[in-house]
Amino acid sequence: MVPKYLVLAYAITPIHVGAGKSSTGVVDSPLVRDSIGYPIVYGSSLKGSLKSFLIAKNESLAKCVFGGKPEEENILTSKYVLTDLIPVFYPVSSIDEGYIYITTRYLINHIEDLMSRLGIGSLYKESKEKSEVRIFLGKISTELSLQLSDEVRSLGNLIKDKNRVYVLDNSIGLSAVESALTRVTRTELDDNTKTSKNIWSEEYIPQGTILLSGIFEREISNSYCEELNRNNVNIDNEFLKLIDNVSVFIGGKESIGKGLTKIKLKRVS
Template sequence: MLLWHALTPVHSGTGQGGTGIIDLPIAREAATGFPMLPASSIKGVLRNGDYSDAANEKFGSLDAAGRLTFTDARLLALPIRSYKGTFAYVTCPLVIRRLVRDMQALKLGLDLTEFPHVVEETEVHLAADALVHSGKVLFEDIDLKEVQCPATKQLAQTLSAWAGIEELQSRLAVVSDDVFSYFAQTATEVSAHIRLEAEAKTVASGALWYEETLPAESLLSSFVIGGAWPADTKVLQVGGKGTVGRGLLQVSEVGK
């Protein structure tokens, strides 16, 4: 099992223009609409940097499939702006239940606490009080009632140990599935880009486009099946815009 921590914004796109205002959207799950990193992107980055004789055996070739199987990196927590405490790592019961299901299916004996199956839409379950302002938690334009939850505190401690992020213990927040789905659609970064006329240094006609990225501090989880994590480095560049620092993710191995 791998935990991915976005150190910079990540653009792992769909390879085609969007149908809405965003010209270059990020990859999302079809059923949930949650952002994710496709397994092909992860495998491609590792394969491109492996020049060993065993690369074909691990990753495959035109003649044979590779020994290693990579899964998509699914969203585990989104960084959401908070009126108190700057930002929170926000997740939801659906995300945690799916992670537990995947761990059980792959027979990973990892200790993840039993989690409340229901969080009311008006509530947020917290691991600590660092995000609370006058009994409320204010995320973006949503006001939620704080609930101090021992299970969330346990979950925060577990994820913090896995990812090596101490701030998870004070910033983890669990919202309802519907609220999280709203954040997954609206809390990504969208930036405008232009192309200049070479001589006039003015914007070329029609050369304005919008690009979406998964924000820095996002957390994702994935799995490698059939062998150990094949990379020596703990930081990888995934997706586009690598020359301007996009797509840097720290990778933590869990349950080796």
């Protein structure tokens, strides 16, 4: 597969991509997590959001790059493949600074694997200067800090004002990420009595979080792509024009104002 784009995403509002079943833990509807326990947005969720957005703009292009409907013949194959969307830089409450951004060595290694396959340079500069930060968990020693590129910092106002991201050791990093998540209790009211008939809790990736994904191109086609080529449509240019710097809803909570995410594409080939 040929690398095409780095996806930079910014959570304008909290994001909930649930595990699809009730939990036996404290939260009834937890976030999807990877094998280590870090929140993750599956590539299928990102693909569904982008495809829905693109269909309203150009249905033929949407079905070319993301595939057709199951009932349609010979056009199921998608031209583009999306990797999982990884939350990397989290805002957390800081006793000293109001809020700071954190990440972990595990998350940095994770996205560097992705960026190496995409063939792009780093999005940050490392500073080996160790320091201490005070968040809800108490005083934590940082392994190093990152100075983010202007491209990343320009994604949203929360991160724009921050000069660095603190990298935490893996031994404490996951606990710090857990402390950054938002947990909300919701209720369903009986229409007649106006009393609660169902109470549950949900987990959210906080607003201001920066997430990364990659888009790769497969050397295959479908009937929609072939039609666009016959009409001399540059598929890559049209896709970039319609998707770059847009906002989509991820996670299916748009009716309550959740999941609004800014998407920025960086072409890499």
